[in-house]
Amino acid sequence: MRATPYACMAGASLCIAFALNIATMALIKHTSALTLNVAGVGKDLLLIGYSVVLSGAKVSAAQYCGYAIAFAGVTAYSRHKRQLQAQAQAQALADMAEKPGEGEDDEEELERGLAAEGKGTPDDARAAAVRARPMGRGIWSGAGARTLSGGEFADAGERKPLLDLAAEEEAGEDDLDGPMTSSSLRKYGFT
Amino acid sequence: MQILWVSYLLGQWIVLSSGLILLNKHILSEAGFDFPCTLVLLHMLFCTACACVWKLLGWVSVPRLGGPRAYCARFVPIGLCFAASLSLGNAAYLHISVAFVQMLKASTPVATLVVSFMLGLEQPSWRLTGLILLISSGVGIACAAQVHPSIPGVLLQLGAIGFEASRLCLVNLLLTLRGLRLSPIASVLLISPICALCLLPAWAMLEAPRLLALGSAPWVRVGAATLGEGRASPLHCMCGCTA
Numbered sequence: 287m288r289a290t291p292y293a294c295m296a297g298a299s300l301c302i303a304f305a306l307n308i309a310t311m312a313l314i315k316h317t318s319a320l321t322l323n324v325a326g327v328g329k330d331l332l333l334i335g336y337s338v339v340l341s342g343a344k345v346s347a348a349q350y351c352g353y354a355i356a357f358a359g360v361t362a363y364s365r366h367k368r369q370l371q372a373q374a375q376a377q378a379l380a381d382m383a384e385k386p387g388e389g390e391d392d393e394e395e396l397e398r399g400l401a402a403e404g405k406g407t408p409d410d411a412r413a414a415a416v417r418a419r420p421m422g423r424g425i426w427s428g429a430g431a432r433t434l435s436g437g438e439f440a441d442a443g444e445r446k447p448l449l450d451l452a453a454e455e456e457a458g459e460d461d462l463d464g465p466m467t468s469s470s471l472r473k474y475g476f477t
Numbered sequence: 478m479q480i481l482w483v484s485y486l487l488g489q490w491i492v493l494s495s496g497l498i499l500l501n502k503h504i505l506s507e508a509g510f511d512f513p514c515t516l517v518l519l520h521m522l523f524c525t526a527c528a529c530v531w532k533l534l535g536w537v538s539v540p541r542l543g544g545p546r547a548y549c550a551r552f553v554p555i556g557l558c559f560a561a562s563l564s565l566g567n568a569a570y571l572h573i574s575v576a577f578v579q580m581l582k583a584s585t586p587v588a589t590l591v592v593s594f595m596l597g598l599e600q601p602s603w604r605l606t607g608l609i610l611l612i613s614s615g616v617g618i619a620c621a622a623q624v625h626p627s628i629p630g631v632l633l634q635l636g637a638i639g640f641e642a643s644r645l646c647l648v649n650l651l652l653t654l655r656g657l658r659l660s661p662i663a664s665v666l667l668i669s670p671i672c673a674l675c676l677l678p679a680w681a682m683l684e685a686p687r688l689l690a691l692g693s694a695p696w697v698r699v700g701a702a703t704l705g706e707g708r709a710s711p712l713h714c715m716c717g718c719t720a
Contacts, residue, residue: 296506296516299521302500304665306493307524313486321487329491330583333498334576343574348622356583356615363608431617467674 321366502570512688513567514680519562521673528666537662548667551651555644556671562640564676565633572630577623581634583618588642596646 313322334353337343504510561599569578587609593599616646620631652659659667 292504292508292510295500295508295510298522299500299504299516300495302493302497303520304524304527306490307661307665309527310484314614314661315484317497321483325487325490330579332491332690333495334579336495336499337574337576337579341575343576345574346622346624346625349577349580349619349624351718352615352618352622353580354615355618355708356580356612359608359612359615360583360586363605363612366604368483381638384667391649424619436500442612 377463483621490549493679498575501567501574503569505567511571514564514573514676514684514686515565515688516567517572518676518680518713520563520676521560521676522663525669525673528662528669531662532666536640537666539663539666540657542661542667550689551657552667552671555647555651556668557675558640558644559668560672560675560679562637562644563672564637564644564679566637569630569634569637572627573623573634577619578634580619581616581631582638584612584635585641587616587636589645592639592646593649596650598646600647684720 309321313325334345338345501516504516505513528537532539542551560664566578573581590599590605594601599605623631657706
C-alpha cells in the first residue's frame with residue numbers, strides 16, 4: 287500500500303507550509319524587506335545548487351550563462367526599485383513636513399471599515415508611502431511566492447512599513463477589532 | 478546576540494522555504510503522486526484550519542473587511558490567481574527539474590512589470606524596457622539550452638509565473654493601494670478559503686476521478702491524516718516540523 291508514505295509526506299508538506307508562514311512573519315518583524323530579498327536570492331541559488339549536485343538535475347553551460355544574464359537583470363531591477371522607493375520616501379517625508387495634518391476624507395464607502403485609520407493623516411504622504419512600498423520580493427525572485435501557500439509571503443516585503451506614520455496606521459488597524467469570534471468567523475464563511 | 482537571532486531567523490526561513498519546494502517536488506515527481514491540484518487543495522484547507530486556530534487564540538489580528546461583498550470583491554480575484562499559479566507551478570514539477578524552475582522564475586519581474594503596465598500601476602520607461610529585454614533574453618537562452626527539453630513543463634511554469642504576476646499586481650491594486658496591509662497569517666486566513674473554493678471545480682474535473690479510480694484507500698488515508706493534523710494545535714504542528 288503506497289498510501290501511508292503519501293499521507294506522511296503530504297502531512298509534512300502541509301506542516302512546513304504553515305511553519306513557513308510563521309517563519310516569514312518572524313523574519314519580517316525582526317528584519318527588513320531587503321533581508322527577505324537577499325534571503326530569497328540565497329535560497330534560489332541554494333536550490334539550483336542542490337538540485338544539480340545532489341539530485342542530479344542536468345543543466346547545460348549555456349543555461350548557466352542565460353541564468354547569469356537574467357540574474358544580472360533581476361539584480362539591476364531590484365536596485366532600481368530600491369532607489370525609487372528611497373526617493374518616494376524622502377518625498378513623502380518632505381511633503382509631510384510642509385503641510386502636516388491635512389487630510390481628505392474621500393474614501394469610498396467600501397473603504398471606510400478598512401481604511402478608517404487613514405483619516406486624519408496627510409493623504410499625499412500616505413499615497414507616496416504606498417507608492418514607495420516595493421511590489422514585494424516576489425517581483426524580485428518569485429522565490430517565496432512559488433512555494434505552496436508560502437505564497438502570500440511574496441508580498442511580505444511590502445508590509446514592512448517604510449514610515450513611522452505607516453507603522454502607527456498599522457497599529458491602529460490592529461486595534462480596530464478584537465479577537466475574531468466564532469460568529470464573525472461564520473459570517474465570513476470560515477467555518 | 479541580535480546577529481545570532483537574525484541569522485537563526487534567516488536560516489530557518491531558507492530551510493523551510495527550500496525544504497517545502499524540494500519536498501513538493503519529491504511528492505509530485507519522485508514519489509509519483511501526480512496530483513498537483515490535490516496537493517494545493519490540501520495545503521489550502523490545512524492552512525485555513527491552522528490560521529483559524531491562530532485567530533481564535535488571538536495571535537493574529539484581521540482588519541475589518543466591510544462585509545461579505547467587499548471581501549469577495551477584494552479577495553476572489555487574488556484567490557483565483559493564487560490557486561492557478563500554485564497548481565500550474567506544481568504541475569510543472571512533473572516535467573522539469575527544480576533548478577530549471579528556479580531559472581524560469583527569474584522572469585517573474587518581467588511578467589509583473591508587463592501586468593503593471595497593463596493595469597496602469599507602472600509607467601513604461603526605457604530603463605525598464607531594457608531590464609525586461611535583458612532578463613527575458615537570459616531566460617530565453619536558459620530555455621533554449623535545456624538538456625531534456627520539455628515544452629509542457631516550460632509552458633506550465635510560465636503560466637504559473639503569469640498568474641503569480643497578476644496576483645502580485647492585484648494585491649497591490651486591491652489591498653496595498655487601499656491602505657490594507659495584512660500579516661502573512663492574516664492573508665492566509667482571508668485568501669486560503671477562497672483559493673480552496675476556486676480550486677474545487679478544477680480539482681473535481683481534473684483529478685478527483687483519477688484519484689478515486691486509484692481506490693478509495695489512499696484518498697481516505699491522506700484525507701484522514703490531513704483532518705487529524707488540522708485539528709491539532711498549530712504549535713504542535715510547528716514542533717512536528719522543526720523536530
